Amino acid sequence: MRARFALVAATLTVCTVFSGNPMAYVANGPTWSQPQTSYYINSANLDLSGFSAETAVRSGADVWQLQSAAFRFAYTGLSSQTTTTDDGINLVLFRNASSGSAIATTYWWSIGSRIVDADIVFWDGAFQFFAGASGCAGGFYIEDIAAHEFGHALGLGHSTFTNATMYPSVSYCNMGNRTLDADDIAGVTALYPLRPPSAPTGFRIVS
Amino acid sequence: MPTTNRVPIIVCLCCGLLGSGLAARANQTTPVPLAERARGAERVVVGRVASVAPVWQVNEFGDRLIVSVVRVVVNETLKGQALPTLDVEVEGGTIGELTLHVSDQTSFAPGERAVFYLKQTARGTFVPHLRGQGLLKLDASDRVSGTSLTLEEIRREVAAGNAR
Numbered sequence: 001m002r003a004r005f006a007l008v009a010a011t012l013t014v015c016t017v018f019s020g021n022p023m024a025y026v027a028n029g030p031t032w033s034q035p036q037t038s039y040y041i042n043s044a045n046l047d048l049s050g051f052s053a054e055t056a057v058r059s060g061a062d063v064w065q066l067q068s069a070a071f072r073f074a075y076t077g078l079s080s081q082t083t084t085t086d087d088g089i090n091l092v093l094f095r096n097a098s099s100g101s102a103i104a105t106t107y108w109w110s111i112g113s114r115i116v117d118a119d120i121v122f123w124d125g126a127f128q129f130f131a132g133a134s135g136c137a138g139g140f141y142i143e144d145i146a147a148h149e150f151g152h153a154l155g156l157g158h159s160t161f162t163n164a165t166m167y168p169s170v171s172y173c174n175m176g177n178r179t180l181d182a183d184d185i186a187g188v189t190a191l192y193p194l195r196p197p198s199a200p201t202g203f204r205i206v207s
Numbered sequence: 208m209p210t211t212n213r214v215p216i217i218v219c220l221c222c223g224l225l226g227s228g229l230a231a232r233a234n235q236t237t238p239v240p241l242a243e244r245a246r247g248a249e250r251v252v253v254g255r256v257a258s259v260a261p262v263w264q265v266n267e268f269g270d271r272l273i274v275s276v277v278r279v280v281v282n283e284t285l286k287g288q289a290l291p292t293l294d295v296e297v298e299g300g301t302i303g304e305l306t307l308h309v310s311d312q313t314s315f316a317p318g319e320r321a322v323f324y325l326k327q328t329a330r331g332t333f334v335p336h337l338r339g340q341g342l343l344k345l346d347a348s349d350r351v352s353g354t355s356l357t358l359e360e361i362r363r364e365v366a367a368g369n370a371r
Contacts, residue, residue, distance in 0.1 A: 028308060085271040086305060095268060099311070100337030101239050106310040107272070107298075152310045169238055 025166060025187030026157035030110035035192040036072035037090060037118070037153075040079035045094035045122070047129045053142060054078065056131035057092050060146025060178065063165070064154060067180040070192040071154045084119035090153070091119045092146070098126030103170070104145050106152035118153035120146070136173035144170065144177035156187045239340055241361060245368030248324035248336040250287030253345075253358065254279035256315045257292070261300030273307040275300035277315050279323060285365040287325075295323055295333045297342070313342040320345040322361055 041057050043050035061073035081091055086109040099105060103126075108118040122129065128139030144165075151166045159166040164181040180188075245251055257278045264274040277295045284290075299309040312335075315321070324341035325333045335341030343351045349358040 030306075030308075083269040083271070086307070097268065100335075100340060102311045102338055105338075107270075108308050108310075110306045110308065111304045149310070 024161070025159045025164065025183050025190070027187065027191055028108075028152070028155050028157045030108075030113050030115045031155040031191050032071075032115050035070060036074055037115075038074045038076045039090035039092060039118075039153075040076050040081070042079045042081055042091065042093040045129065046096060046124050047139075048131055048142075050078075052131040053094065053129070056129075056142035057146045059143045060148075061150045063143075063147045063178055063180055064150055064188060068185045068188045070185075070188045070194055073150055073153070084121065086117045088117055090117060092122075092149075093120070094122045094124040094129070096125045097123060099123045101126075103127055103140055104149050106149045108153055108155075115153075115155060120149040120153065130173075133175060138172055140170070140172065141175055141178075144174055147177045147180075151184065151188075154188060155191050156184070159183050159187070239337055241364040242368040244324050244337055244340060245286060245365040247326075248286060248341065249327055250293075250323075250325040250333070251285040251365050252279065252281045252287075252293065252323050252325070253283040253285065254281040254293070254321065254323060256280075256317050256319045256321070258317055259300070259315055261302050263302065264296075272298055273300045273302055273305070274298055275315065279321075282320075285322075285362060286369055293323070293325070293333055295325060295335065296328075297335065311339040313339055313344065315344075322351075322358065 039061065041054050043054040043057070045053050047053075048056075058075050061075065064070070065072040079089070079091060079093075081089065082093060082095075084091060084093070084107055099121075102123055104120060104122045106118060106120050109116050122142070122145065129142050129145075130136040130139050131142050133141070147165050148170070156166050158168040159181075161167060161181060161183040163176065164183040165177045165179070166184055166187065170177065239247075257280045260276045260278070261273050262276060263271065265271050275297045277297055279293045279295055281289070281291060281293060297315065298312050299307050299314055301307075313321075322343040322345065323333075324336040324343075326336045328334055343356075343361070345358060346352050350356060351361075
C-alpha cells in the first residue's frame with residue numbers, strides 16, 4: 001500500500017514538472033513582528049527516542065536561519081503540552097492520530113498583519129517518522145517535514161516549484177526539503193528583508 | 208495482487224486528470240487519487256457557499272480552535288443522500304481580530320463554488336474527507352481553481368469510484 005502511494009506521489013510530481021505553470025513562492029499574508037520567534041517541542045512520539053525527535057525537529061527549524069539568515073526559530077526547550085491553541089506558546093508535537101493524507105499540519109494565529117502563535121502537529125498515527133539521513137523506509141524524515149512546516153510558521157504558503165521546500169507534496173524518505181531552494185529563500189527574505197549593517201551614528205570628528 | 212495491478216491505472220488517471228495544480232493545492236501530503244477520495248468519502252456534493260460562520264470549538268484532541276461552519280447550498284449530489292443544504296466544518300477562520308490559519312485546509316467565502324468530499328462526525332456534523340484534499344474550489348468555468356481539472360472529470364471519477 002505504501003509503495004503504491006509512493007509511486008503515485010512520485011508520478012504526480014513528474015506530471016507537475018511537465019505540465020506545471022511556474023509560479024514563485026506564496027506569502028500567506030501575516031508575518032511575525034520580528035524576524036525570530038521561540039518554540040517548544042513535545043518530543044513524545046511512536047517511532048523514535050525523544051532526543052532523536054527533538055534533534056530532528058530542531059534541524060528542520062534551523063534551516064531557515066542557516067540557509068537564509070532571514071528568520072530564526074529559537075528553541076526554548078521541551079514541553080509536555082499535548083494540545084494547541086492561541087496561547088502564545090509555539091509548540092511542535094507528535095500526535096498518535098491520522099489526518100487524512102496530511103503528514104503534518106501547521107496552525108498559525110494572526111491578529112491583523114501579525115502572526116502571534118504557531119503550532120505544528122506531526123500526524124504520528126498515520127506515518128512512520130525517521131531522523132537523520134539513513135534508515136528511512138516507507139516513512140518520512142522529521143527534518144524535511146519540519147523544514148516545510150516551519151516555513152508555514154514564518155508566513156509562507158505553498159510554492160509550485162517542485163524543488164522548493166514549500167512545495168506541498170513530498171515522496172517517502174525525501175531528503176530534499178532540508179535544503180532550501182532559491183524560491184524558498186526569495187520567499188523568506190521577501191517577508192523578512194535582510195537588513196544591512198547600519199552605519200554607525202553619532203560620530204563626531206574631534207580635531 | 209489486484210492492488211498492485213491497479214497502480215498503473217491509478218497513475219495514468221492521476222496524470223491525465225490532475226494536470227499541474229491539483230497536487231499543489233494540498234498541504235504537505237501524499238496525494239490521494241480522485242477515485243480513491245470518492246470511495247472514502249461518505250458524500251460528495253457540488254455546491255455554493257451561502258454563509259461562513261466561525262465559532263470556537265474544542266476538537267477531539269483538546270485543541271481549542273476557530274472552526275468555520277460553511278453552509279453549502281447543494282447543486283448536485285455525486286455520492287450519498289441528497290440534501291438541499293449542508294453545514295461543513297472547516298478548521299480556520301476569523302473571530303474578531305483573531306484569525307486561525309491551517310496549512311492543510313481551504314478557506315471559503317460566500318458565493319464560492321466547490322466540490323466537497325465529506326464524512327460525518329460522531330456529532331453528526333460534516334467535515335472534509337482527507338481534510339484539504341476533500342475541498343476542491345471551482346472557478347467560473349467549472350475547473351478546479353488553478354488546475355486544468357474539470358467538474359465533468361470529477362463526476363466521472365466519482366462515478367467510477369462508486370462503481371468499484
